[in-house]
Amino acid sequence: MNRIFFRFFVLVMLSITAATFVIYFAFSRLFGDPLDDIARRQAAAQIFLLEQYVDQAPPDDWLTRLNNVREVSDVRYDLIPLGEARAALSAGRRAVLDRGGIVLDPAGRSFYRRVDLEGERYIGSHEEVLRAQNLPIDIDQALKREALRYIIVAVALLVPIALWSRSHWQGLQALSRVADEFGSGKLTARAQMKPSAAVYPLAERINHMADRIEHLLEAQKSLLHSVSHELRTPIARLEFALELLDARAKDPDLGKRIRAMEGDLHELNALVGELLDMSKLDSARNLQAEPTALAPLLRECTRMLPPSPHSLDCAVPDDLGEPELDRRLLARAVCNLLRNAQKYAGSRIELSAARNGNAIEIAVDDDGPGIPEDEREKIFDPFYRLDRSRDRATGGFGLGLSIARKAVALHGGTLRAESSALGGARFVITLPA
Incomplete structure (x- = not known):
């Protein structure tokens, strides 16, 4: 500005x-x-x-x-x-x-x-x-007198121009603050200006736009919550009915089909849970940041993973400091990256972290097939999977990386995909130190 x-x-x-x-x-x-x-x-x-x-x-x-x-x-x-x-x-x-x-x-x-x-x-x-x-x-x-005349003329022009510009500058600064607040997730932020303000027509249009966006987002969230909660009721009933049916079934083939149906229900239940988690990451208001020792948190993430035949190396130094962050959200992002590495790694996974100037970099490497360069941004889109022929037991729902990027973005950081020195994919989280 x-x-x-x-x-x-x-x-x-x-x-x-x-x-x-x-x-x-x-x-x-x-x-x-x-x-x-x-x-x-x-x-x-x-x-x-x-x-x-x-x-x-x-x-x-x-x-x-x-x-x-x-x-x-x-x-x-x-x-x-x-x-x-x-x-x-x-x-x-x-x-x-x-x-x-x-x-x-x-x-x-x-x-x-x-x-x-x-x-x-x-x-x-x-x-x-x-x-x-x-x-x-x-x-x-004589030249000094002429210069003084021109200076007086310049000042006479600049003073009203400066006053006129100052009113516009203050109005644009106010609009800029509103845009920052609205962009950070405060959907109730509005520009409060007098009708006599020079940028009042622009402020009115921004307010109308913000109202429309707020209503659309609130309607989307309400619909997502309603559908998710409504789905969980029949899912719970089906799970209960399948448990009763499984207990009474004597035919082995029928029992196998019932267990397959139970797997589908668990998958559907997990999908509903991830959708609800996605909806909670749309606003910084859900961020509960506090000074957190980063090194112990990263080591704890490795212990939260399910059993896996892959070797997991943890190269996390103790001098990462205590940045302001939401412990639960960052742990979720790192765990999602580690679980993703477990799905695609050949035999080795590595978690590393280091301070780089005014930033902290957390990296997850694997020795899997890697990610094509033209796909490295698309994989962060919800429900996007590289191999669409995979079943969901292997490929997941395509929400884990999207949730991880949103969680990192709420901390003011970035998440990107690169090629790994191990031969597979490398995911790098960059956080402000």
């Missing part, structure tokens, strides 16, 4: 600077160099004295009056050859000098003017130029 207004401020400053140069060049082209105009105003007294006192003298008294001025003035007046004066001036200024005009040199604090064009002042006067030096010209002071 600050970047937007910083760029806007820089754009305004560049625009004011560009306008300053445009004004300078436009005025120079239309009305002459502004510096010459400033210098002419500062040397106005000397120019007036030359034109109204010296030039008004009779032809034979022109030099006398010029000498009188030399005696009483701090300005130095010299008569120099026309060629020398023309050599000291640029082409444009030489043309003005040739016409008999006054040519100012602000940098040299001087001006040039031909004595006359016809030689009427004295013999040879048409070949001489009057040069006045040490004029009271101070361009630096």
Whole structure:
């Protein structure tokens, strides 16, 4: 958000600077160099004295009056050859000098003017130029005044722009906070603004959108909970009926079919449980974070696994610290990854962890068939399984990895799939330390 207004401020400053140069060049082209105009105003007294006192003298008294001025003035007046004066001036200024005009040199604090064009002042006067030096010209002071004018104009523009931008910035900051709260799972977050606020129409649309999303999510959760709980009632009845039927069955084939049906019911019951767990991971409000010793928690996860013929190596150091986390949710995520490794590993599974700067990385490796690179993001989608020909006893429901990623995301971390050095898949959990 600050970047937007910083760029806007820089754009305004560049625009004011560009306008300053445009004004300078436009005025120079239309009305002459502004510096010459400033210098002419500062040397106005000397120019007036030359034109109204010296030039008004009779032809034979022109030099006398010029000498009188030399005696009483701090300005130095010299008569120099026309060629020398023309050599000291640029082409444009030489043309003005040739016409008999006054040519100012602000940098040299001087001006040039031909004595006359016809030689009427004295013999040879048409070949001489009057040069006045040490004029009271101070361009630096004039430039400071001009700069001060532009600064005042810039401030006069920037102050209302800053006030206008500040109101927009505050409104956008408020909307940003609402978006963060809503994105973190606080579905009741809304933008509270006065109708006079500049971003009020945008806030109203965001509030309408949030209302719609909240209603949809609440309806989805309600439907999921209702369906899940309604399913558990007939499942319980079927389990009870199958137990009674199994106790009375004497035919071995019938008993085998009953046990297969019981397996299907247990699978359906497990699916309902995982769906309910998924619905609980949609909001950070379900996170109960507290300082937790991470190393003992990871070692405990290895003891929570079902029996397996695979060897499990646990390379977890003791210096992982005690980050803020929900012990139950993180354990669920790690156990899901370990159970997934048990399903697909050939003979070896490895659980490792390490601190990496301001993060903690937890990795689960196996020596199974691995995961194709183009499938490594899809496997975290609910109900997605790599081998759709597998039965659910091997492939599961496709919810374990999705639950693990959601649990890690609630802690502000990430879960990704990579290739393992063991030859199979590698799942890496990255948590803020």
